[in-house]
Amino acid sequence: MKKLILCFSAFLCVLAGHTQDYEFVKNAEIDSIIAEGKALYYLEMASWYGSDIFLERFPDKERGGYLSYTEGDESTFVYFTKGNKPRVTCTITFDHTFNTETAKVDGKERKFNKVEKELHAFRQKALAEVNTDTLFKIYNNTSLNLIPLIGEKVNKMYILTGPQEHGVMIFGNDYLLVYDKDHNLLSKKELHANIIVADFENEEGLKSYSGVHSHLPSTGDYITPTDICTLMLYEKFAEWESYIVMSEKYLSLWDCANDQLTVVTKESWDKVIEQKNQEKQD
Numbered sequence: 001m002k003k004l005i006l007c008f009s010a011f012l013c014v015l016a017g018h019t020q021d022y023e024f025v026k027n028a029e030i031d032s033i034i035a036e037g038k039a040l041y042y043l044e045m046a047s048w049y050g051s052d053i054f055l056e057r058f059p060d061k062e063r064g065g066y067l068s069y070t071e072g073d074e075s076t077f078v079y080f081t082k083g084n085k086p087r088v089t090c091t092i093t094f095d096h097t098f099n100t101e102t103a104k105v106d107g108k109e110r111k112f113n114k115v116e117k118e119l120h121a122f123r124q125k126a127l128a129e130v131n132t133d134t135l136f137k138i139y140n141n142t143s144l145n146l147i148p149l150i151g152e153k154v155n156k157m158y159i160l161t162g163p164q165e166h167g168v169m170i171f172g173n174d175y176l177l178v179y180d181k182d183h184n185l186l187s188k189k190e191l192h193a194n195i196i197v198a199d200f201e202n203e204e205g206l207k208s209y210s211g212v213h214s215h216l217p218s219t220g221d222y223i224t225p226t227d228i229c230t231l232m233l234y235e236k237f238a239e240w241e242s243y244i245v246m247s248e249k250y251l252s253l254w255d256c257a258n259d260q261l262t263v264v265t266k267e268s269w270d271k272v273i274e275q276k277n278q279e280k281q282d
Contacts (some may be wrong), residue, residue: 012190022272025250025263031221034261037228040147040158042075042096042231044067047145049093049100050077058107061089067119072243078116086120087111122148125183126157135190137173141165147229155179160226161195169234171196171213174226188252191224200238212244223252232259 013134046068054066054077062083080086088111093104112120126146130136140143149156162174167198172192179185193216215221223245231243237254245252251269253262 007276009205022264023268025232027266030261030263033222033225034228036149036156036158038232038259039070039149040160040229041223041232042097042158043147044145044229046075046077046092046094047234049094049103050079053077053100053103053105054079054090057105058090061107065087065123067116069115069148071115076219080112080116080120080275087117092280118150122150122155122157122179122183125179125185126159126177129177129185129188130159133188135188137174137175140197142170142173151265153181154264155181155183158226158229160229162259163197167200168197169200169230169238171227171230174224191226192219200234210240210242210244212246215245215247215249216277219247221247221250223254223261228254228261231256 008142020155026141047066047149050068051066054061056081061079062081064079064083064086066077066079068075068077069170070076075096075098077092077094078088079090080088087109089107089109091104091106091108091110096226125195126148130144130146136144136159137163142161143164145160145162147158148161149158155178157177157179159175159177161170163170172195173186174191176191196213198211215224227243230241231254235243240256242256244252246266249266251264251266253264254260255262
């Protein structure tokens, strides 16, 4: 793993001071990336807080597995038993605030509903792929988190690497599996070519307020949905103001305070940097 202590607040100053000089980019692909990134975030939040509540409220219940899904403004977490015929043993429903004090907790045992049955079958299919293909890597002090997105034509399984130590967030070592509606695998790819462990603070306790990483052409032109999900999960703990993802053609700036994305062309960015450097020389 590569550990980076990141502090790129200077980038923000440059961006803020020359907004009129940038070529801003907006398109359907970027809209889709934002939507999927936020959808992944809501599912992971339900899994985070749902697991905590389940372990606290029902310590004696059988350990099996869990699923999370969203319906409207609510996110639902269910814990289920092991075996070929699993049953739900706990259902926890959150509103958009994920306030654990107002979450609805139901400890009654029941069968899967239609949505849960499909999600369980989908997850088992993807999990079997992860367990048998050497494409998927697991690093020390991390775990692979499977997050399903059910679509109208295809189903996607995003796989993120989650840290098992405090004070870091992980970018990279993430994957996307695409299936048809019968759970037949259509494609699979590694989204980032490496893994970056970004520290919230270093050993001296000095905080960073922003960060950056770059994308190879194989990853894509823009920030990924997994990048957005990771930032939304950890940005408040890190107290970051922003994050930048740079590709060959574009620069993606994520506003951590408002959860908004701005994309500008790399060409216009380079011109502004060149202008700033010239001003310093003069």
